[in-house]
Amino acid sequence: MHPNDPILRSFVEVAPDSHFPIQNLPFGVFSTDADRAPRVGVAIGDRILDLAALEEAGLLAADPSGGRVFARRSLNPFIALGRDAWRQVRVRVSELLRHDSPILRDDPALRARALVPMAGARAHLPVEVGDYTDFYSSREHATNVGSMFRDPKNALLPNWLHLPVGYNGRASSVVVSGTPVRRPNGQTKEPTADQPSFGPSRKLDIELETAFIVGRGNALGEPIPVDEAEGHIFGMVLMNDWSARDIQQWEYVPLGPFNAKSFATSISPWVVTLDALEPFRVPGPPQDPEPLPYLRQVDKASVDLHLEVALRPDGNADATTVCRTNFRHLYWSMAQQLAHHTISGCNTRVGDLMGSGTISGPEPDSFGSLLELTWNGRNPLALAGGGERSFLEDGDEVTITGWCQGDGYRIGFGEVTGRVTPALG
Ligand SMILES: O=C(O)/C=C/C(=O)CC(=O)CC(=O)O
Ligand SMILES: [Ca+2]
Numbered sequence: 001m002h003p004n005d006p007i008l009r010s011f012v013e014v015a016p017d018s019h020f021p022i023q024n025l026p027f028g029v030f031s032t033d034a035d036r037a038p039r040v041g042v043a044i045g046d047r048i049l050d051l052a053a054l055e056e057a058g059l060l061a062a063d064p065s066g067g068r069v070f071a072r073r074s075l076n077p078f079i080a081l082g083r084d085a086w087r088q089v090r091v092r093v094s095e096l097l098r099h100d101s102p103i104l105r106d107d108p109a110l111r112a113r114a115l116v117p118m119a120g121a122r123a124h125l126p127v128e129v130g131d132y133t134d135f136y137s138s139r140e141h142a143t144n145v146g147s148m149f150r151d152p153k154n155a156l157l158p159n160w161l162h163l164p165v166g167y168n169g170r171a172s173s174v175v176v177s178g179t180p181v182r183r184p185n186g187q188t189k190e191p192t193a194d195q196p197s198f199g200p201s202r203k204l205d206i207e208l209e210t211a212f213i214v215g216r217g218n219a220l221g222e223p224i225p226v227d228e229a230e231g232h233i234f235g236m237v238l239m240n241d242w243s244a245r246d247i248q249q250w251e252y253v254p255l256g257p258f259n260a261k262s263f264a265t266s267i268s269p270w271v272v273t274l275d276a277l278e279p280f281r282v283p284g285p286p287q288d289p290e291p292l293p294y295l296r297q298v299d300k301a302s303v304d305l306h307l308e309v310a311l312r313p314d315g316n317a318d319a320t321t322v323c324r325t326n327f328r329h330l331y332w333s334m335a336q337q338l339a340h341h342t343i344s345g346c347n348t349r350v351g352d353l354m355g356s357g358t359i360s361g362p363e364p365d366s367f368g369s370l371l372e373l374t375w376n377g378r379n380p381l382a383l384a385g386g387g388e389r390s391f392l393e394d395g396d397e398v399t400i401t402g403w404c405q406g407d408g409y410r411i412g413f414g415e416v417t418g419r420v421t422p423a424l425g
């Protein structure tokens with residue numbers, strides 16, 4: 001049976017609104033108090049299936065040459081085995097978790113070892129990120145920021161409809177969900193001030209993004225054709241590209257963001273494979289003007305993926321959902337981003353992280369940053385339990401979640417969360 005078949009069910013109980021039914025099987029890296037060594041697992045309901053334990057028990061062999069790829073601190077060695085191995089492992093894990101498969105179900109000792117409660121586990125960064133690139137592929141986001149930072153009459157710059165604009169970010173500050181985010185200090189200049197000043201950012205913001213993880217790199221000098229690009233993608237995560245708008249606005253000319261976006265980029269711990277997302281593929285928005293031939297994509301370019309952002313101030317019991325949007329609004333696709341990234345001959349490697357760019361939709365409550373939601377602080381958001389926000393305050397916790405809705409089940413990403421801590425004094 002195909003691992004995406006909606007009729008599959010597991011002997012592990014999975015709530016209907018769980019992000020991790022047997023049809024998903026996302027990969028991540030975790031550890032526990034009982035075993036502090038980070039290792040590879042798959043999320044199933046509210047459990048983690050420990051792939052290192054299965055490998056050790058001789059029930060799972062991903063590497064044909066016998067190497068251990070799951071008792072490792074990142075997914076990179078497993079991903080490097082290639083797409084056939086990813087698919088074989090997904091099929092095997094699906095078989096082992098099925099309600100009618102006795103191997104694991106009827107072995108209490110193995111179950112106790114290999115099925116770990118997610119609530120008691122620690123999530124680690126799932127991949128070793130060699131390079132991190134961030135795109136700028138939402139037309140609504142680019143139009144909103146262009147209007148605020150530059151000229152509302154020419155909000156989209158002349159290149160925008162012809163290529164997926166991007167910049168090379170910092171891989172060193174990519175962190176896993178749950179890592180606290182320290183408010184950055186930096187240089188800013190108010191438009192009315194004569195001189196720049198130094199201090200904590202006063203316009204700390206989020207960026208709702210997804211990112212894809214490169215599963216097969218390309219050699220230097222050998223671009224990836226757009227119609228082969230998805231074969232180079234292992235899977236997707238949620239991403240919060242924390243941004244200091246006041247630092248950004250002063251520093252970004254002409255080379256783009258530098259300190260404003262290099263202090264933290266948070267990603268969700270579970271990597272959802274493109275295979276699991278297959279039933280939710282949809283066409284992207286129409287592209288006019290038609291892109292140059294190297295960017296023309298014929299397949300369904302997008303994913304029907306609901307995305308939400310919630311903000312919870314320190315001490316508040318309730319979070320406020322400040323944004324509801326969908327990945328399918330994104331103008332440039334992942335395949336187009338990767339084809340464009342490599343068209344110069346630039347090489348990519350296993351574990352490289354490629355951010356979508358902030359995902360904004362057409363409605364005012366579907367904008368993917370506070371900059372847009374509050375229109376640069378002019379229209380603060382009302383929060384549940386009182387108070388309002390223009391930009392983030394110390395102690396605020398921001399959580400992004402996302403899922404594809406199937407008939408009676410969800411292929412979800414879990415969440416990426418982070419709490420703001422005060423700047424260094
Ligand atoms: O329009 C600008 O000057 C910059 C906008 C951004 O903040 C871009 C960015 O980080 C890419 C994105 O997330 O869309
Ligand atoms: Ca960004």
Ligand SMILES: [Mg+2]
Pocket residue numbers: 240241242243261262263264265
């Ligand atoms: Mg960042």
